[in-house]
Amino acid sequence: MPAPWVIPVGLNPTVCGVSGAWWIEVARRAEAAGFATVWAWDHFISRGDLDDSWLECFTTLTAAAVSTERIGVGTFVVNNVNRHPAVLANIVATLADLAPGRVELGMGIGGHPVEHESYGMAFGPARERAEMLEEAVAVLRRLFTGGPADYEGRHYRLTEARSFPAPDPPPRITIAGMKPAGARMAARIGDAWTCFDDGYDALRPVFDAALEEAGRSPAEVGVIVGLHHEAIAEPVADLAERWRDRGATELILFDLDQDELDRVLELL
DSSP: OOOOOSSOEEEEEOOBSOOHHHHHHHHHHHHHHTOSEEEEOOOSSOSSOTTSOBOOHHHHHHHHHHTOSSOEEEEEEEEGGGSOHHHHHHHHHHHHHHSTTOEEEEEEOOOOHHHHHHHTOOOOOHHHHHHHHHHHHHHHHHHTTOOOEEEEOSSOEEEEEOOSSOOSSOOEEEEEOSSHHHHHHHHHHOSEEEEEGGGHHHHHHHHHHHHHHHTOOGGGSEEEEEEEGGGOOSOHHHHHHHHHHTTOSEEEEEEEOHHHHHHHHTTO
């Protein structure tokens, strides 16, 4: 059963230098402990030592989903430029078919050019990647209906496109906004906004102003704060209450390796 914390709390176990079996076991432990979600990064190679092993995001989440019964599984966050949104729609919908109502889709513009250079994938300037993300969200929302869907954008085009299975309910789309432009985009098009703890105070006024400008209520858009593991030094219940009072609707305990995971579980 979910823990009786005042807001949902999720875990972001590392996918770097660990095995799939370890990740599945963490998901099971997280479910047993009452966490709401487990979240995986979306990179193809390490952001540190390029020789580190690195688990692929959706394969890992699928294994975790079919190995658990209740806990949500999500991306924290998908690098939008890694996949065409029509391909992403089918991947996410298939995962949602295996775990109905348990899939979370966090998305960002991407920020690890090394893997793009290594794999020969385009990595345009931030403004272009932001445009691509906004268009991708529009494509995904159309394709999550199953279609037929049409869309004409600068970066993506659909013509009577279909995508099955159509997820019911469609996954919540969370926009990662670690800078003002991202916070404004989340307020405008996201089901939720996520940022890290160390940027929250500066970005929250930007997000609130953008919500008002878009004519959206704060109740319409979730606020998910990622806590770096160095900031996790008190019982999880206390963390949840403190961040609820600061305006967060959810927490993600971020970037946990085995030692950090054990330490967090001792704080329950």
